[in-house]
Amino acid sequence: MGSQHLDFTANVTEALADRQLRANFKSALTGLMKKRVAVLPDAAERERMRDDAEAAKRKALAKLPELLERLERRCTENGIIVHWAETTAEANEIILGIMRSHDATKLVKGKSMVSEEMHLNHFLESHGIEALETDLGEFIIQLNHEPPSHIIVPAVHKNRQQVGRIFADNLEGIPYTDVVEELNAIARKTLREKFRTGHVGLSGVNFAVAETGTLVLVENEGNGRMCTTVPPVHVAVMGLEKVVESLSDLPPLLRLLTASATGQLVTTYVNCITSPRKDGERDGPKEIHLVILDNGRSKMLADAQLRRTLQCIRCGTCLNHCPVYIRIGGHAYGSVYPGPIGKILTPQIDGLADKGVLATASSLCNACEEVCPVRIPIPGIIRRMRTEAYDEKGDGVVKGHGAKKNLLETLVWKGWELTYRIPALNRFVVSMLGRFGDKLPNVGPLKAWTSVRTAPRFASKSLHQLAKEEGIRHE
Amino acid sequence: MAHTFTYPRDVKTVYYFGTCLVDMSFPQAGMAGIHLLRRAGVEVVFPQEQSCCGQPAYNSGFLEEARAVARAQIKAFSRADWPIVVPSGSCAGMMRHHYPEMFANDPEYFDVRKFSERVFELGDFLHNALHVRYEDKGKPVKVTWHSSCHAMREMGATAAAKALIGQLSNVELVEIEREYECCGFGGTFSIKQPEISAAMVADKIEDIRATGASAILSGDCGCLMNIGGAMEHKGVPVAPRHLAEFIWERING
Numbered sequence: 001m002g003s004q005h006l007d008f009t010a011n012v013t014e015a016l017a018d019r020q021l022r023a024n025f026k027s028a029l030t031g032l033m034k035k036r037v038a039v040l041p042d043a044a045e046r047e048r049m050r051d052d053a054e055a056a057k058r059k060a061l062a063k064l065p066e067l068l069e070r071l072e073r074r075c076t077e078n079g080i081i082v083h084w085a086e087t088t089a090e091a092n093e094i095i096l097g098i099m100r101s102h103d104a105t106k107l108v109k110g111k112s113m114v115s116e117e118m119h120l121n122h123f124l125e126s127h128g129i130e131a132l133e134t135d136l137g138e139f140i141i142q143l144n145h146e147p148p149s150h151i152i153v154p155a156v157h158k159n160r161q162q163v164g165r166i167f168a169d170n171l172e173g174i175p176y177t178d179v180v181e182e183l184n185a186i187a188r189k190t191l192r193e194k195f196r197t198g199h200v201g202l203s204g205v206n207f208a209v210a211e212t213g214t215l216v217l218v219e220n221e222g223n224g225r226m227c228t229t230v231p232p233v234h235v236a237v238m239g240l241e242k243v244v245e246s247l248s249d250l251p252p253l254l255r256l257l258t259a260s261a262t263g264q265l266v267t268t269y270v271n272c273i274t275s276p277r278k279d280g281e282r283d284g285p286k287e288i289h290l291v292i293l294d295n296g297r298s299k300m301l302a303d304a305q306l307r308r309t310l311q312c313i314r315c316g317t318c319l320n321h322c323p324v325y326i327r328i329g330g331h332a333y334g335s336v337y338p339g340p341i342g343k344i345l346t347p348q349i350d351g352l353a354d355k356g357v358l359a360t361a362s363s364l365c366n367a368c369e370e371v372c373p374v375r376i377p378i379p380g381i382i383r384r385m386r387t388e389a390y391d392e393k394g395d396g397v398v399k400g401h402g403a404k405k406n407l408l409e410t411l412v413w414k415g416w417e418l419t420y421r422i423p424a425l426n427r428f429v430v431s432m433l434g435r436f437g438d439k440l441p442n443v444g445p446l447k448a449w450t451s452v453r454t455a456p457r458f459a460s461k462s463l464h465q466l467a468k469e470e471g472i473r474h475e
Numbered sequence: 476m477a478h479t480f481t482y483p484r485d486v487k488t489v490y491y492f493g494t495c496l497v498d499m500s501f502p503q504a505g506m507a508g509i510h511l512l513r514r515a516g517v518e519v520v521f522p523q524e525q526s527c528c529g530q531p532a533y534n535s536g537f538l539e540e541a542r543a544v545a546r547a548q549i550k551a552f553s554r555a556d557w558p559i560v561v562p563s564g565s566c567a568g569m570m571r572h573h574y575p576e577m578f579a580n581d582p583e584y585f586d587v588r589k590f591s592e593r594v595f596e597l598g599d600f601l602h603n604a605l606h607v608r609y610e611d612k613g614k615p616v617k618v619t620w621h622s623s624c625h626a627m628r629e630m631g632a633t634a635a636a637k638a639l640i641g642q643l644s645n646v647e648l649v650e651i652e653r654e655y656e657c658c659g660f661g662g663t664f665s666i667k668q669p670e671i672s673a674a675m676v677a678d679k680i681e682d683i684r685a686t687g688a689s690a691i692l693s694g695d696c697g698c699l700m701n702i703g704g705a706m707e708h709k710g711v712p713v714a715p716r717h718l719a720e721f722i723w724e725r726i727n728g
Contacts, residue, residue, distance in 0.1 A: 327671060360668055361671060363657045363672070365661065383534060386536030387538050392537065393539065416532060416537075417532065430498060430499055449669070452673040452677070452705055453707070455704075459500060462498045463505035464521075466502050466503075467491075467493075467521040468523065473518065473520045475520060
């Protein structure tokens, strides 16, 4: 998707016109917001946990190279084979190599956003390998040939009637139903067969613990555990920011991850994977691979502000609380990571030329920052993306910095600066607006404004004038 | 962001920063704020060199221009160390929280921080620093309240505003659904992403209409210009009013 052209405006127009889509998002996300508050009712306790979770992630990022080396050492000692990939292409090749070395043609997948980032399914299919999503939401949208619209609840844009239709249209011998229990049973029956015949299982990683070499994976459906235990080979993929130092870092992170993501105290499954099947053990994969992906992350790590993007634990609560995401949904962003986190992550991965527009889709309301379990200063980094997009000073570091630089906007803001820096000029401009402001031509920004609003009015006397006339002391 | 401010005691004089939007389009709201402060026994000083906090450029990616304008404000309010009261949570949040960020690596950082610590949102200052008491002289009326995102999340000023409204005995405050949600203004956001902004303000208007209130109060003229302009465009008969102007009218009958 990195190289695909994103027509964000067209996507927004289409999404806003889709009443069903907007209703589905509003209803699902309002529910998730309520569940989060219900499971974290004590604000003081919640803030303490956020402090701890933020500290655990920032501490890990501060010594990330050391922790990654320790993770590799421990995993290797435990019998997990570690691979490093600088790009998504390298990561894809590594997984293809593993599949081929086992003559494997069927991959069963647990939910993994990094695999979405790699466009792994598409890559494997082009090499004759079937990649089957087994997370219920992912399964639904894969049947319908769609990408996820949310990082936690990928089919959140579909209601149960739409899901019933997708099943009836795409699964053999399945009649239409919109009864949730029946839909679940259909998916379960279809997927069980796939688990049984899958050659390799793939999963993501929520946290990788450096001190023990443990891969922690949370999930609710059990499909994750099936993928990591039933097939003879398990491949885990993770971004390099997933490492934490020790097991004692996990409690606040796990607690906040599930509370923020789905409003749960704990998920149904918390998988801690430390080694492949040992001699004498009766189940578990015989071989485990861990693929650690960079894809621009080490560049983020090198900058003190951008580094904080890497604190993300992919809970998706910033999406749930974002007034923009709620209205346009995930697909409009045309990117693997939508919503507030996507507005800072995607331009850094794909570049400001292609994806810088995403950073304009924020009113900077700070709702995301208010709920982020690890306190990522998302609005501040959105501003940084905007600043880098123009790169006035020429010191930008994000891919595609300066891509939006243009003479018109530069001149407009220079004029703005003069108007608000020089008092005499300010007085003149404000008095001109007071006299002629209602005669401004309805073009450009004013036209955008008046599409749904009346034009702003300008007072005949400014506050400066009124204060002076009333004898308010001016120094 | 921390909302625990230390409020000055025995305030005799304050600076007033009117904001560019109030200056151009809502000067009566600005004057009402000055009147409320003077009524509380405080002398108000309005430096004539003041203009804009710089937020439009800061939020749009033009940091150098924002810094130049911010420096001009810091200079205009430098002759005394009086509190700086602002009839906008958004502009106050900019000066309180973002000025130190903008100058974090500059020699003037520590001076900027001292400036920022003097900045207060008007309603918050009236309630928590001046402990004002109001007697309502108006007719019974039902109103609703919209907090700007920055008044709420950067300045923590929502409770103070509601407490002030609560002092007005003939005013019934009905809270809107999704009160926490942005109205879609967002400064240049409203013109860079007009369709999303329009969808947000349309929903906000529906929530306002559902309260049955005859006026929507806010401490921020940016939101009021957005919501009010959209309501007027759609013919929704709810009056957008700045909190200061509303209170000033109520207590003067």
